[in-house]
Amino acid sequence: MGRWDDSLRVNMECLGMYRKMRGKAPDADVARMLNNVGYALQWLSRFGEALVRHEEAKAMYEAVRPLSTTSIATTINNAAVCLDGLGRSEDALPLYEQALRMRRAVFGYMDHPDVAVGINNVAACLNSLQKFDLALPAYQESLRMYQRLYKDVAHPDVARGINNVAACLNADGWVTQAIPMYEDSLRMYRTVYPGDHPEVAAGLINLGFCQWSLQHHEQAVDYFTKGQDMYRRLSPEGHLGSAAAMPRSLLGLASSLTTLGRKAEAAAAYRELMRTTNQRLEDLTALADTGLVTESYGALSRLISDLPESAFRDCYPNIARLRYRLSRTGATTELQELLDRDPAVKELRSSAQTSATLSQNLALFPPAGAAPDEIKRLRDKAKAQASFDLSRYALVVKEKYGKRLRLDPPLxxxxxxxxxxxxxxxxxxxxxxxxxxxxxxxxxxxxxxxxxxxxxxxxxxxxxxxxxxxxxxxxxxxxxxxxxxxxxxxxxxxxxxxxxxxxxxxxxxxxxxxxxxxxxxxxxxxxxxxxxxxxxxxxxxxxxxxxxxxxxxxxxVPADKGSYNPSVLATNIDFDASSLPGKGKVGRVQIALVERGGLASSASWPPLTTGRDELRALGALPAFRGAKVYSGKNATEEALIEVRSPRYLHISSHGFFTPKTDTKGTRYLDILGKTDDSMLRSGIVLAGANRAEELRSANRLDGWLTAAEVAGMRLRGTRLVVLSACSTGLGDFSVGMGVMGLRRAFRTAGARGVVMSMFEVPEASTALLMRKMYAGLARPNASPAEALRAAQVALAKEGYRPYYWSAFLYEGS
Structure with a gap:
């Protein structure tokens, strides 16, 4: 029937009953139900949650049926489907291939449905990676096997095989060749499923996209409308309406209606598209702290920039809500407070962070002397474990705290x-x-x-x-x-x-x-x-x-209640320190070089010559009376990470930002320029940063405080973070999502506002600007934005050119 929301509820009830009957011991029936729950979640496009269920099923099958290769292969295949759904096809491909190898080991090269589906899934992943020359023959091999297995009988597997060959042809630009195959597939699906079914709805929408590509807009509208209406009938609660096919088809429908001059209908389709998109994103915001939603956020944000002008204007209230959700990083600080009272979930997050660290270390610094195949195997294994641990943590967070962490945008x-x-x-x-x-x-x-x-x-x-x-x-x-x-x-x-x-x-x-x-x-x-x-x-x-x-x-958005904890001042930092106070603490790989920052040609950070004067001047201001001061070798990464909601946090140091596309050739720059983690490629350097390798070998943090680590700090209620440093406002610019760097990181950590710089700034004028700004903050009811403005205006009126003061900006409440 395709009622996957009902299927999920029933399977969850069955899973609960089996767990009550069988206890905590590994059990094959529990594993089977875990797979069923995961399968239903897949159909609802909740791939992160599905991944956890399939990985749990795999571990349980391995415990109770170590020789049951087919069961384990099925769960590996299902995990790959989830990674594919999360937009991580490159990670999914080796799992699909592993599952296919396991099935071939059992069935040889004889025809079997499990082998056919394994070939099909490898082909689908290759198709997602746009390797059409490899995907098409694999799809065709899978289809021929299905046809031999079921001969002349109408079967959903045969229909799916025909549909997939058509999809590959269509994706490669062979639209006219794809249409008759799509039609054959749809006829067979209708024979198998006489009523409403998701496969039938998807088949109608596929034909709609073909007609849209050929600019046959009347036919496209007919197919899109029929497919969407079927989805709505299948899921009155809107779950399937939030699946990936629905937004894409609404976009296609609106485009065709616009071309046909049916403006009112097109506007209605665009409005439904934005409502559906907001609905999907609402389900993700509770998971933002887990790092699982980046791909989904990016795909949704592109809708904003692609909307036609008339739709953009008409849908602006929903676009504003969407942008609010895209720019939010989840109620991270509230989640941290919840975790403080929930050791079990806190432990899950710790495991997820540890797995992410190991995966990142292997990605950036592979074992010396290891063969390329062994390095790839280790990386794939570590990445898969990190995905599982993150997904498991995210699922528990959503189940326990999802409603509390939802973001309700203002009007x-x-x-x-x-x-x-x-x-x-x-x-x-x-x-x-x-x-x-x-x-x-x-x-x-x-x-x-x-x-x-x-x-x-x-x-x-x-x-x-x-x-x-x-x-x-x-x-x-x-x-x-x-x-x-x-x-x-x-x-x-x-x-x-x-x-x-x-x-x-x-x-x-x-x-x-x-x-x-x-x-x-x-x-x-x-x-x-x-x-x-x-x-x-x-x-x-x-x-x-x-x-x-x-x-x-x-x-x-009303600001959080401001903290009255003592302020923290980090300045006059010793970047060459090799012997640091405190205990060692292993963290994420953080080495990077800098664009538009203060890194010398010798690849070392020069000292800030005004550090001592700034320490004396700021220490005498009301904002820093009784402040905790970190200077010299004491301004360590470990120390800054542990600060808790100071009233003001002032860090005077160098900032760095390494673009992903940077290819300047230096070793660390080349390494980090290839990582997808934009929050790892920007940050601030602290004590010992010039001796990072020595610190790492001594099991210490390396002095490079990245945006990724800043995001995990405890700064809820901090009134202002001031980054008196070069290039601290830089980062990756993602349409609709803001700057993915220190700006976003400090907001995630809970700070109410951040002052940062957009380019390299002179030390002396920066120190003068900071003194004037903090003096302004001492006035009753002064806001950080107004205090910064007054300081900048004062320097401008004194004749200072923009280079000396305009780099700094304020972002926040």
């Missing part, structure tokens, strides 16, 4: 109330629905509808950003003023009429615009007796405060 009307008469929200998006990518700003004021303004083509804006940073990288010898004036025209010019009378601007940047030092945007000139020539530039920041927000709805 746009709440944002408007919070803005008041003096505030304005500028929500920027990178859009790809035209021939060339471009940027658009959605402006919200306290009253009325949103305003949509075009900012310009990405290529042109990109040239301006490159020109700006080219001048900034020349340091004091550069002339960035002309570029900053052009950037103001680009970003603020199209919305200038909406900024009149506003002095608080909240900006949600996207793409390359997230790199722009907004404080330095130039709006004109003014007379000044303090500057040679009698005039100076005037800056946007003099007219209004400019605060970055992770999402448009964050403006309405």
């Amino acid at each position: 746009l009307v709440e944002v408007q109330r919070k803005l008041g008469a003096s505030g304005v929200l500028v929500d920027i998006y990178r859009r790809t629905d035209r021939d060339r990518p471009y940027y658009v700003a959605v402006v919200t004021t306290s009253k009325g509808a949103q305003h949509f303004r075009l900012l310009g083509a990405e290529a042109e804006i990109g040239k301006e950003v490159k020109s700006l940073f080219g001048q900034l990288e020349r340091r004091a010898f550069g002339s960035p003023e002309a570029a900053l004036a052009r950037m103001d025209s680009r970003i603020m010019g199209p919305i200038q009429d909406l900024l009149v009378g506003k002095n608080r601007v909240f900006i949600v940047p996207d793409g390359i615009l997230a790199q722009v030092p907004l404080a330095g945007l130039i709006v004109g000139k003014a007379p000044s007796a303090k500057v040679p020539g009698g005039w100076r530039y005037t800056y946007r920041v003099e007219r209004m405060s400019l605060s970055l927000c992770p999402s448009p709805l964050d403006v309405a």
